[in-house]
Amino acid sequence: MECxxxxxxxxxxxxxxxxxxxREYAIEEDRQxxxxxxxxxxxxxxxxxxxxxxxxxxxKYGAPAGEIKIELSPLERFDLCQTVLNEGARxxxxxxxxxxxxxxxxxxxxxYINPSTKFRxxxxxxxxxxxxxxxxxYDFAELPEDLSDRLVVHRKVVVDYVDRRKHHLAPxxxxxxxxxxxxxxxxxxAINGRCSSLANDKSHSLSFARVCCHWxxxxxxxxxxxxxxxxxxxxxxxxxxxGNERLDRLHVSGRPLAxxxxxxxxxxxxxxxxxxxxxxxxxxxxxxQLLLGIHLCYSGSSPLTIRLSGELPSQGQKAELSDxxxxxxxxxxxxxxxxxxxxxxxxxxxxxxxxxxxxxxxPILEALRLGxxxxxNHSFTDPFLNAPKLRSFAGATLFPPGIxxxxxxxxxxxxxxxxxxxxxxxxxxxxxxxxxxxxxxxxFSGYPLPERMSSLDLRTLRFVQQRSTDExxxxxxxxxFQVLRLPLLEALEIHSGEIPLKRFRWCAExxxxxxxxxxxxxxxxxxxxxTLTLDEFFGLSQIMPMxxxxxxxxxxxGGDDRRMINDPFFVRMSSTSEFPRLRHLSLDGRMxxxxxxVIPQMVDARFKEARRRPDELCSLATFKLVIRRRHALTRxxxxxxxxxxxxxxxxxxxxxxxxxxxxxxxxSPVTDIRTRGRRVRLIEALEGDLSETETEEDIIEVPNDxxxxxxxxxxx
Numbered sequence: 001m002e003c004x005x006x007x008x009x010x011x012x013x014x015x016x017x018x019x020x021x022x023r024e025y026a027i028e029e030d031r032q033x034x035x036x037x038x039x040x041x042x043x044x045x046x047x048x049x050x051x052x053x054x055x056x057x058x059x060k061y062g063a064p065a066g067e068i069k070i071e072l073s074p075l076e077r078f079d080l081c082q083t084v085l086n087e088g089a090r091x092x093x094x095x096x097x098x099x100x101x102x103x104x105x106x107x108x109x110x111x112y113i114n115p116s117t118k119f120r121x122x123x124x125x126x127x128x129x130x131x132x133x134x135x136x137x138y139d140f141a142e143l144p145e146d147l148s149d150r151l152v153v154h155r156k157v158v159v160d161y162v163d164r165r166k167h168h169l170a171p172x173x174x175x176x177x178x179x180x181x182x183x184x185x186x187x188x189x190a191i192n193g194r195c196s197s198l199a200n201d202k203s204h205s206l207s208f209a210r211v212c213c214h215w216x217x218x219x220x221x222x223x224x225x226x227x228x229x230x231x232x233x234x235x236x237x238x239x240x241x242x243g244n245e246r247l248d249r250l251h252v253s254g255r256p257l258a259x260x261x262x263x264x265x266x267x268x269x270x271x272x273x274x275x276x277x278x279x280x281x282x283x284x285x286x287x288x289q290l291l292l293g294i295h296l297c298y299s300g301s302s303p304l305t306i307r308l309s310g311e312l313p314s315q316g317q318k319a320e321l322s323d324x325x326x327x328x329x330x331x332x333x334x335x336x337x338x339x340x341x342x343x344x345x346x347x348x349x350x351x352x353x354x355x356x357x358x359x360x361x362x363p364i365l366e367a368l369r370l371g372x373x374x375x376x377n378h379s380f381t382d383p384f385l386n387a388p389k390l391r392s393f394a395g396a397t398l399f400p401p402g403i404x405x406x407x408x409x410x411x412x413x414x415x416x417x418x419x420x421x422x423x424x425x426x427x428x429x430x431x432x433x434x435x436x437x438x439x440x441x442x443x444f445s446g447y448p449l450p451e452r453m454s455s456l457d458l459r460t461l462r463f464v465q466q467r468s469t470d471e472x473x474x475x476x477x478x479x480x481f482q483v484l485r486l487p488l489l490e491a492l493e494i495h496s497g498e499i500p501l502k503r504f505r506w507c508a509e510x511x512x513x514x515x516x517x518x519x520x521x522x523x524x525x526x527x528x529x530x531t532l533t534l535d536e537f538f539g540l541s542q543i544m545p546m547x548x549x550x551x552x553x554x555x556x557x558g559g560d561d562r563r564m565i566n567d568p569f570f571v572r573m574s575s576t577s578e579f580p581r582l583r584h585l586s587l588d589g590r591m592x593x594x595x596x597x598v599i600p601q602m603v604d605a606r607f608k609e610a611r612r613r614p615d616e617l618c619s620l621a622t623f624k625l626v627i628r629r630r631h632a633l634t635r636x637x638x639x640x641x642x643x644x645x646x647x648x649x650x651x652x653x654x655x656x657x658x659x660x661x662x663x664x665x666x667x668s669p670v671t672d673i674r675t676r677g678r679r680v681r682l683i684e685a686l687e688g689d690l691s692e693t694e695t696e697e698d699i700i701e702v703p704n705d706x707x708x709x710x711x712x713x714x715x716x
Contacts, residue, residue, distance in 0.1 A: 007337055020121045057241045081147055088131050091161045113168060115548045121165045173214060180218055184208055184225055197292045198231050206294065223302035231334070232312040233289070233328065233348075285327050292331060296338060301362050303343035306335060310348060339383075340364075347371065361386030369414075370395035373550045383466040395438075414438060419479045420449065427453055438464040440476040449483055455518070458486045458637075462493040465504055465529075478507035481514040496529035508536055512543050521546045528553040532564055534572065548581055548618075554589035565589040570598040574605040576617050582606075588626035599625075600640035605645060620650040674677075 113121070135155055143151070150600035167173075174185075188204045205226050219225050334378035343364050348371035360383030368390060384390065385404045393405060407428035414436040415422050422437060427450075429435075434459050461484075463477065476493070496504045513520065521543045528551075542549075554565050565587055572578055593599070603620055610619035622643055641649050 018200045030377060032633055043635050047592050053629075079145065079557065081143060084131075084135060085150060085154055088158060091128055091131070091158045111579065113174075117420050118169065121169060124145075125162055125165050128158050132158055132162070153432065177218055177222075179214075180542075181222055181225070184219070186609060188228065198229065198288050198295075203295070205247070205298075206291070206566065211633050220298060223298060225298035225304040226299040228305045228307075229292065229295050229333070230307045230309075231292075252501065298336065299341075301341065304338060304341045306342060306345040307346045308348060309346070319600075321438075342673070343367070345369070360384070362390070367392040367471040368395075383442060394436075397515075412436075417441065417706075419476055423450060423453065423480070423483055429456070430491050432456060432458050434458070434460040434462070436462040436464060437476075437480070440465065449479060450482075451483060453483050455485045458484075460493070460506065461486065461489060462495070464495045474505040475507075477504045481507060481510035484514060485518050486514070487518045487520050489515075489518065489522060490526035492522055493526040494528065494530055495526070506530055506532055508539055508543075515543050523548040524552075525549070526551040533563065534568060537564060538572055538578050546581050547579050547588075549584040550579065550582055550586070551586040554591075563589060563591060565591045569600050570602045574602040576606060576609040576613075580617050585620055585622070588625040592616070595641075596634045596637040600637055600644065603641060603644050620645065620648070622650070624650045673702040 078320040131153070135151070135158075172180075184205070205219055208225070209216040247289055269558075330432055339360060339362060341364065344360055344367045345365065346369040362384065365384070365387040366389050368384065368387075370393075383404070385406055387406060390411075391410060392412040393410050406432050407425065410429050410432060413425075413429060413432055413435040415425055416437075416439040418441055422440070425436065426432070440463075462479075465476075474561060494504060525540070525544060525547055550563065554563055570593075606617075607619040610617040623641065
């Protein structure tokens, strides 16, 4: 105010003088009223003035209460500031550490704080917060600059004092280390994928270690968090060749120059210097090498899970990227040096060209997955013969006798390729229990099949015809059933592809011959995408009389006339002569029923017959129904199913893909689509009148996300 007095107008100067006089008169009046000796309390503040007030008692005959106000003088304000600083000096000497805590109980976190220490910390927090309120309740304006700065620093120290103790008392710090490790492990597995590649500078364990000191100690002293190594080779090569691509674009398009300037060869030489065009490439390979070294170092002696994904460039591109390939091989050499710690390894076939001959043996290797390869050089796979714990293998097979894999000790296998190599491979796997055959093609289809194979101890046989660039082999089922003999087979799964030309062709006679000659008892059957007639399907009841679990999916493309799950299907299922031992049924299809009561009648009929003949028949214990059409069932039908099966009934509604498409309006894209459908709400149906709710329709909100399947589960 005083420093700016020379810039005031005469009117403003007179107004300020008048306010000063009024303030002096008010202070004089307050001093006279203070003679009563009543205590004062702070009520409100003005700029540069601390106002105290005292509420007087009501006078006689209901006289209104009065208010006494005073302000602190500059000297009083100075003394009060010194008092605050002196009283708060104890907060500057904070010597508390978690090392002062008594011995840690077994199973507790290193950051565990016992109840007595926690009580003292809470007292300190309450005292510090009260001190902060005291500071904030005064207005320390017009103090000397050095004293004002000291007060600001003091307040910050007290705030840090409170925050530090609240941080020590956070509930997550009391978690045992084992639980915290499980959280880290689940979080890492949930976000694994291509984005977690070390080539993209993504290390989830390193991110966890950067949160706080306690988390860093937990991460650095637990090698299991660093035992997962994921490298996506195309991302690595793309980053390493970024500088060269940038230089090529510079030469083609021309560098932006100033007006009148000329693009000379000297400019090209300037930008072609080593270390300029590939600066980002060097940074990419350096980061990847650094992260790989960190994972290998901090993982200690923990078993390694390695995933090397992606295809390498073609032969012509390899010649251009010779330096890049050399540095990629250096990464592979570092991994091969730790081959004694490999436990779960997944390598794309083409990457085997860069991976040198591994330094076996592999004492703890349990799972190995190899991509497609030419198998011209089998020297890389020879060391896998020294893997005594290898039990799972997945890969494409060509001429398996030349591959150094211990086939006889495998328990689970997943194979791709032609029928003849697959059968030849299975002949060497004498201890298999689970076999998955995927992407069967027509390679070597002209070769004659072996007449018979020796019996295998397979318990689960799975056929999966996935999307593939190779031409599918629809006759693969019949060819395999003709040769295989599986006396211990319990589960059979057939998942056909969506492409009609690649679907498996059903062969009931070959399946019946295999089951009869193998003398096996199949109890679990899964059919997905297989085109069957009702007679062909129910013919399986004679082949598999002991079937206990049936999963049937008929949700692929096609009209209603080609659907197997319809009214006649449930009518025939009502007969106890069809699958008499069936207890678990799961149906998934775009069914359109003419009579909604046919499903409850089927379940009820099997339930009643099982009561009459409990030794020969079994009733349905669980029934899972996946509805893909809005008008598939009414509420009355589902309520009846609930009454019969109780907790064994599970309904799931999956809307069609067309409901996920975005729709545009004049303003903005619609974030959610509202569709009217007959949605089943069993609780409302049970509470309300069934005759009234049968025609009601509910509104369902479907998120606008093509990658998200909207599912609603109702367990009753």
